[in-house]
Amino acid sequence: MTLYRYKAVTPAGDTLEGQMDAGSADEVIVKVQEAGNIPLSAEEADAAMAGGLFGGLMRKSAMNAKQVTAFTDQLATLMGAGQPLDRALQILLDMPESEKARAMIGRIRDQVREGSTLSDALEAQHGSFSRLYVNMVRAGEIGGTLERTLRRLAEYMDRSQKLKSSVVSALIYPAILVVAVLATIVLLLMFVVPQFVPMFEDLGTDLPLVTRVVLAFGNLLTGWWWLLLGGAVVLAAWFRRQLAQADSRRAWDERFLRMGLFGTLMLRLDTARLARTLGTLLQSGVPLLAALSIARNVLSNSVLAEAVDEAAGLVKTGDGLAYALGQQKRFPKLALQMVAVGEESGELDTMLLKVADAFDNETKATIDRLLAALTPVLTLVMALVVGLIMMALLMPIMTIMSTVGG
Numbered sequence: 001m002t003l004y005r006y007k008a009v010t011p012a013g014d015t016l017e018g019q020m021d022a023g024s025a026d027e028v029i030v031k032v033q034e035a036g037n038i039p040l041s042a043e044e045a046d047a048a049m050a051g052g053l054f055g056g057l058m059r060k061s062a063m064n065a066k067q068v069t070a071f072t073d074q075l076a077t078l079m080g081a082g083q084p085l086d087r088a089l090q091i092l093l094d095m096p097e098s099e100k101a102r103a104m105i106g107r108i109r110d111q112v113r114e115g116s117t118l119s120d121a122l123e124a125q126h127g128s129f130s131r132l133y134v135n136m137v138r139a140g141e142i143g144g145t146l147e148r149t150l151r152r153l154a155e156y157m158d159r160s161q162k163l164k165s166s167v168v169s170a171l172i173y174p175a176i177l178v179v180a181v182l183a184t185i186v187l188l189l190m191f192v193v194p195q196f197v198p199m200f201e202d203l204g205t206d207l208p209l210v211t212r213v214v215l216a217f218g219n220l221l222t223g224w225w226w227l228l229l230g231g232a233v234v235l236a237a238w239f240r241r242q243l244a245q246a247d248s249r250r251a252w253d254e255r256f257l258r259m260g261l262f263g264t265l266m267l268r269l270d271t272a273r274l275a276r277t278l279g280t281l282l283q284s285g286v287p288l289l290a291a292l293s294i295a296r297n298v299l300s301n302s303v304l305a306e307a308v309d310e311a312a313g314l315v316k317t318g319d320g321l322a323y324a325l326g327q328q329k330r331f332p333k334l335a336l337q338m339v340a341v342g343e344e345s346g347e348l349d350t351m352l353l354k355v356a357d358a359f360d361n362e363t364k365a366t367i368d369r370l371l372a373a374l375t376p377v378l379t380l381v382m383a384l385v386v387g388l389i390m391m392a393l394l395m396p397i398m399t400i401m402s403t404v405g406g
Contacts, residue, residue, distance in 0.1 A: 004019065004020050004021075004022055004025060004028045004042055004043065004044055005017070005018070005019055005042070005043060005044075006018060006019070006020060006028050006029075006032060006042040007042075008032045008037040008038060010036070010037050010038075010290075016037060025042040025043060025044075025123075025124060026116055026120050026124070028042040029042050029120050029123070038135060038138065038286075038290050042123070043126075062098065062100040062101050062103070062104040062125070062128050063096070063098070063100075063101045063104065063128060065157065065161060066161060067096060067098070067101060068128075068129065068133075068157065069154055069157040069158050069161060070095075071092060071095075071096075071105070072150050072153050072154040072157065073150075073151075073154035073158075074092055074095065075088055075089070075092060075150055076147055076150035076151045076153075076154060078091060078092070079146065079147040079150065080147050080151075085112055085118060085146075086109055086112050086113050089105060089108055089109035089112060090109055092105055093105050093106055093109065104125055104128060107121070107124075107125070108121040108122065108125070111124060117138070117141055118137055118141065118146070119134050119135075119137040119138035119141055122134050122137060131294055131297060132277060132281070132294055132295075132297070132298065133153060135281070135286060135290075135294055136149055136152070136153055136280065136281060136284045136286070137149060137150070137153070139281070139284045139285045139286045140284055140285070142285065143284070143285035145284070145285065149284045149285075152280050152283060152284060153280070156276060156277075156280045159276070159360075160273075160276075163360055163363075163364065166364060167364070167367055170367060170368065170371045171371070173375065174371055174374045174375060174378065177375060177378045177379070177382075178378060180382070181378055181381060181382040181385070184382060184385075184386060185382075185385055185386075185389075186221060188386065188389050189214070189217050189218040189221045189222075189389070190218065190221045190222050190225070192389075192393075193214060193215060193217075193218035193389070193393065194218055194219075194222055196215075196393050197215065197218075200215070200396055203396060203400055205396065205399070205400065207396050208392070208395050208396065208399075210388070210391065210392045210395065211392045211393070211395055211396055213392070214388075214389055214392040214393070215392075246302070249302050250302050250303060250306070253301045253302045253303045253304075254303050256301065257301065257303060257304075257330075261366075261370075264366075265363060265366060265367070266300070266301060267301075267304070267330075267331075267332065268332070268359045268362060268363045268366075269300070269359075269363055270299045270300055270301050270304050271331055271332055271335050271355070271359050272355070272356045272359035272360045272363065273298045273299060273300075273356075274295055274296075274298065274299060274304075274308065275335065275339075275352045275353070275355040275356040275359070276352070276353060276356035276360075277291075277294070277295040277298045278291050278292070278295045278349075278352050279348075279349045279350070279351075279352030279353040279355075279356060280353070281294060281295060282348060282349035282352065283349045283353075288315060288321065288348075289312060289315060289316060292308055292311070292312040292315065293312065295308070296308040296309060296312075303330070304330055304331075307325070307328035307330040307331070308325075310324075310327075310328055311324035311325045311327070311328055312324070314327060320340070320343050321339055321343060321348065322336050322337075322339040322340035322343055323340075325339065332359075334358070335355050335359065338351050338354060338355045338358070339351060339352065339355065
């Protein structure tokens with residue numbers, strides 16, 4: 001017998017953590033399910049400790065998000081065509097180009113043939129499939145709607161990836177422009193400006209303030225670039241450490257939400273994520289409280305995640321979801337009103353997906369407008385800075401020439 005650590009969600013939405021002696025992780029999962037709970041994870045106690053310390057550095061998923069989406073869609077298609085689960089997995093075994101992906105699908109197929117459920121086999125792949133993914137599959141198995149659940153999962157992941165890809169694609173050109181602006185300024189200050197220093201010293205006249213400032217920045221970059229670079233690295237490490245600590249992360253997330261347009265965008269993105277995840281889970285048969293416990297993990301902002309936890313506590317006492325979320329004073333009124341309509345009409349899952357679509361579209365439109373305005377602004381900034389530097393270099397020369405000419 002081996003000691004295992006496990007996490008689970010009760011039907012009331014509470015998170016359980018504990019230890020259990022068992023022969024395998026599958027046995028732990030079965031016992032947790034028999035107790036009426038939804039298992040989230042089960043692994044050997046020693047492995048759990050090692051994963052907490054080194055998992056982020058040493059563990060790499062066998063399939064990326066795009067490959068998982070394709071795997072899910074193909075599996076749903078094969079099952080919809082009447083193929084048994086193990087046969088569908090056997091067919092998919094030859095699809096991926098990656099050896100690691102083929103090996104993982106082979107392990108899943110073998111475990112299914114040995115009697116494991118698909119959700120248990122997926123969970124045994126050590127983080128390759130998210131908690132959301134595993135629990136939706138488990139809910140589909142329990143409700144006898146596995147094929148439909150896999151299709152919803154594929155649609156959910158495909159939509160999330162398309163939104164992310166559209167934002168990343170839109171950011172590429174502005175990012176290149178920012179790098180070009182910074183590189184131009186640094187090159188001018190480090191290599192062009194120092195060429196004028198001997199000439200200005202030979203002139204022996206008082207330099208204009210703007211020229212002295214530009215020369216000072218040039219000297220700073222030329223002589224102390226290593227210190228500036230080291231300071232930037234230290235600052236980035238400090239900020240990353242701040243985000244790794246719960247209290248500091250919460251304080252920063254609170255600040256982020258108050259940052260005007262940036263905070264509004266973050267709120268809309270997380271509202272869309274929460275609504276889409278909840279709607280998809282509810283459609284797959286996951287109870288609301290358990291769905292809230294799972295969905296809060298997709299939120300990027302810890303303040304909003306805490307608000308969902310507090311809302312779950314109110315839902316547990318009998319309050320509606322719209323009222324519970326509204327009491328937190330965090331989420332947009334439009335989203336709360338749409339959720340309330342969904343509760344009144346008995347179509348909460350459908351309305352949550354409409355909320356997600358609305359906020360996804362609104363966020364994308366806002367980002368597109370910002371990026372459209374950002375390009376000319378960056379171009380103007382680069383022109384102004386380069387012009388300022390050139391003016392600072394030419395002003396002393398023009399002053400001397402006018403004096404000589406006079």
